[in-house]
Amino acid sequence: MKKIQMVDLKGQYQKIKNVVDASIQEVLDTTAYINGPKVHQFQKNLENYLGIKHVIPCANGTDALQIAMMGLDLKPGDEVITADFTFAATVEVIALLHLTPVLVDVDPKTFNIDIEAIKKAITPKTKAIVPVHLFGQCANMEAIMEIAKAHNLFVIEDNAQAIGATYTFSDGRKAKAGTIGHVASTSFFPSKNLGCYGDGGAIFTNDDDLAHQLRGIVNHGMYERYHHDVVGVNSRLDSIQAAVLDTKLEHLDRYNAARLKAADAYDKAFKDHKDIVTPFREGSEDNHVFHQYTLKVKGTNRDALVKHLNEKEIPCGVYYPIPLHLQKAYKDSRYKEEDFPVTTQLVKEVISLPMHTELEDDQIEFITSTIINFINDHK
Numbered sequence: 313m314k315k316i317q318m319v320d321l322k323g324q325y326q327k328i329k330n331v332v333d334a335s336i337q338e339v340l341d342t343t344a345y346i347n348g349p350k351v352h353q354f355q356k357n358l359e360n361y362l363g364i365k366h367v368i369p370c371a372n373g374t375d376a377l378q379i380a381m382m383g384l385d386l387k388p389g390d391e392v393i394t395a396d397f398t399f400a401a402t403v404e405v406i407a408l409l410h411l412t413p414v415l416v417d418v419d420p421k422t423f424n425i426d427i428e429a430i431k432k433a434i435t436p437k438t439k440a441i442v443p444v445h446l447f448g449q450c451a452n453m454e455a456i457m458e459i460a461k462a463h464n465l466f467v468i469e470d471n472a473q474a475i476g477a478t479y480t481f482s483d484g485r486k487a488k489a490g491t492i493g494h495v496a497s498t499s500f501f502p503s504k505n506l507g508c509y510g511d512g513g514a515i516f517t518n519d520d521d522l523a524h525q526l527r528g529i530v531n532h533g534m535y536e537r538y539h540h541d542v543v544g545v546n547s548r549l550d551s552i553q554a555a556v557l558d559t560k561l562e563h564l565d566r567y568n569a570a571r572l573k574a575a576d577a578y579d580k581a582f583k584d585h586k587d588i589v590t591p592f593r594e595g596s597e598d599n600h601v602f603h604q605y606t607l608k609v610k611g612t613n614r615d616a617l618v619k620h621l622n623e624k625e626i627p628c629g630v631y632y633p634i635p636l637h638l639q640k641a642y643k644d645s646r647y648k649e650e651d652f653p654v655t656t657q658l659v660k661e662v663i664s665l666p667m668h669t670e671l672e673d674d675q676i677e678f679i680t681s682t683i684i685n686f687i688n689d690h691k
C-alpha cells in the first residue's frame with residue numbers, strides 16, 4: 313500500500329507533469345510573469361466553465377473575500393452575517409474592514425449556515441450575508457437569496473471549498489457554486505479542489521459595474537494608469553500560477569468525480585455503524601464536491617481516535633476545533649452560548665479523513681477498518 317496522504321499533490325502532479333511543466337516553461341520563456349496572457353487565458357476559461365460573466369483573479373482566497381466586500385462599498389459598523397463553523401478567513405476580513413461580524417450557528421446535518429439563525433440575526437444594520445459552501449457542499453442558496461431579497465442584503469459566497477459544485481434550485485434550474493450570490497470568492501490554495509502551486513484566488517460576479525469596481529480595487533484603485541480613484545490593494549494572480557490552474561481546470565470535473573468516488577467508498581464502509589455519522593448530502597449528487605470528507609463520531613473520544621490514526625500513519629484533520637465566537641479575536645458580548653448549540657457539539661465530534669484525487673481502494677479499506685476497529689474496541 314502506498315503511504316497515505318491527507319492530500320496527494322505529488323501523485324496528482326506526476327500524471328499531468330508534462331503539460332504543466334511545458335506551460336510553466338512557456339511563462340519562463342516569455343517572462344510575462346505578471347498579468348501575462350496566461351492569466352487572461354485562465355480567466356476566460358474559468359468564466360466559461362462557471363458560466364459567469366466576470367472572473368477577477370487575485371492573490372489568494374482571503375484577499376478575494378476582502379476585495380469582494382470592498383467592492384460592495386460596505387461601511388464601518390455595517391453588520392455582516394456569517395457562519396460560526398468555518399475557517400477564520402471569512403470573519404477576519406469582515407473585522408479587518410471595520411465591519412461588524414455577526415456569527416450564527418450552522419445546520420447539524422450539512423454543517424452549513426443555518427437559515428433560521430440568519431433570520432434571527434438580521435437587524436436594521438445588516439448589510440450582507442456570507443454563506444460558506446463548507447467542505448464542498450453548497451449552502452442553501454435558494455433560501456439565502458430569498459432572505460437577501462426580502463431585506464435588501466448582499467450575498468457574498470465564500471466558494472473556497474466548493475469550486476465545481478452545482479446547486480439545483482427547487483424549479484430544477486442549476487447554477488455553479490459561486491455564481492448565485494451578488495459576488496463570490498474562491499481560493500486556489502494547493503490543497504483546494506482547484507489548487508495552484510503557491511497562492512492564488514479569484515472573485516466572481518455577473519454584475520458589470522461591480523466587476524469594473526473590483527478590477528480597480530485589486531490594482532491599487534487604478535482605473536486609468538496612475539489615477540487612483542478609490543483606495544485599493546495590490547492583489548495579483550501571477551502568470552506561473554495561472555499556467556498551472558489553466559492546465560488543471562481541464563481536469564477539475566474528473567478530479568471532483570474522483571473525490572466523489574472516494575466519498576462513496578467511505579460511505580459504504582461506514583454504512584450502518586451506529587457511532588459513525590457519514591456526511592449528509594443534500595440535493596442532487598453534484599451539490600457536493602468533497603473538499604473534505606468529515607465524519608461525526610458519537611460516543612467515542614474523538615481526540616483519542618485522532619491519536620490512534622496518527623500512530624497508524626493515517627493522516628486526518630479536525631476542521632474546525634474551536635467555534636469562531638470563542639476565538640479571542642472575535643469574542644463579542646452579544647454572543648450567547650445557547651445560540652451556538654450545533655457548532656459547540658460539532659467541534660467535539662468532527663474528524664476529516666484523507667480526501668484527494670489519488671486515493672486507492674486498499675488505502676480506503678485500511679483507513680475505514682482502522683477507524684471501525686478502534687471505535688468497536690473502545691466501547
Ligand SMILES: *Cc1c(COP(=O)(O)O)cnc(C)c1O
Pocket residue numbers: 372373374375398399401402444470472473498499500501511512513
Ligand atoms: C481556504 C479558505 C479561505 C482562504 O483562502 P486562502 O487562499 O488560503 O487565503 C477562505 N475561506 C475558506 C472557507 C477557506 O477554506
